[in-house]
Amino acid sequence: xxxxxxxxxxxxxxxxxKSQIRRRGISDPLVLEAMVAVPRHAxxxxxxxxxxxxxxxxxxxxxxxxxQPYIVALMTAALQIDRQGxxxxxxxxxxxxxxxxxxxxxxxVYSIExxxxxxxRASEVLQAxxxxxxxxxxxxxxxxxxxxxxxxxxVIVTAAAGAVPPALLEQTDADGLLIAPxxxxxxxxxxxxxRRADEWEPTDIEGALFVPLIEDPDGSxx
Numbered sequence: 001x002x003x004x005x006x007x008x009x010x011x012x013x014x015x016x017x018k019s020q021i022r023r024r025g026i027s028d029p030l031v032l033e034a035m036v037a038v039p040r041h042a043x044x045x046x047x048x049x050x051x052x053x054x055x056x057x058x059x060x061x062x063x064x065x066x067x068q069p070y071i072v073a074l075m076t077a078a079l080q081i082d083r084q085g086x087x088x089x090x091x092x093x094x095x096x097x098x099x100x101x102x103x104x105x106x107x108x109v110y111s112i113e114x115x116x117x118x119x120x121r122a123s124e125v126l127q128a129x130x131x132x133x134x135x136x137x138x139x140x141x142x143x144x145x146x147x148x149x150x151x152x153x154x155v156i157v158t159a160a161a162g163a164v165p166p167a168l169l170e171q172t173d174a175d176g177l178l179i180a181p182x183x184x185x186x187x188x189x190x191x192x193x194x195r196r197a198d199e200w201e202p203t204d205i206e207g208a209l210f211v212p213l214i215e216d217p218d219g220s221x222x
Contacts, residue, residue: 034104091142092158096122103134159213
């Protein structure tokens with residue numbers, strides 16, 4: 001699929017990785033290859049598809065965004081994907097782009113979205129782009145995780161909260177990693193939590209600004 005008025009998307013992806021991601025110090029070959037492979041423009045609304053490979057987040061409706069390519073690469077690299085078949089829980093499917101990148105890295109992805117329209121659209125695009133076999137989507141309150149499929153080797157949260165919901169910590173494997181932006185609506189820090197049995201080792205990675213994680217009192221989506 002060619003973006004109207006632009007170069008071939010595969011060329012745009014290679015340029016994106018070179019200028020936006022490698023240049024900022026991300027060198028994990030698995031992540032870089034995934035960012036080149038996944039057609040980001042397919043996950044962006046048609047009206048702004050021309051901006052899909054720009055160095056910024058883009059609105060996808062319902063107050064949600066598709067994260068800046070660099071942030072997607074940064075958080076994926078922070079998960080330290082060291083083998084095929086890692087079970088990853090993603091909180092906030094959004095456009096489905098992060099799930100596709102994780103699937104391209106060889107992960108088995110379980111992703112939760114609370115907005116029905118975003119959930120439906122992400123499911124459709126992931127299937128169309130060939131990632132349906134490695135992505136399992138659920139509509140609901142992501143702060144409660146996916147207990148039926150726990151534990152997970154990795155957990156990635158793509159919305160910010162003042163603290164990581166306890167359910168997500170509990171559903172991370174004994175030697176797993178959890179990545180989440182933590183802070184207020186004025187700014188957050190992307191933080192990696194490494195689990196050592198019942199202890200957690202936090203590491204701050206980089207400042208960021210994400211949409212808030214919304215928790216439903218009854219655990220259901222609107």
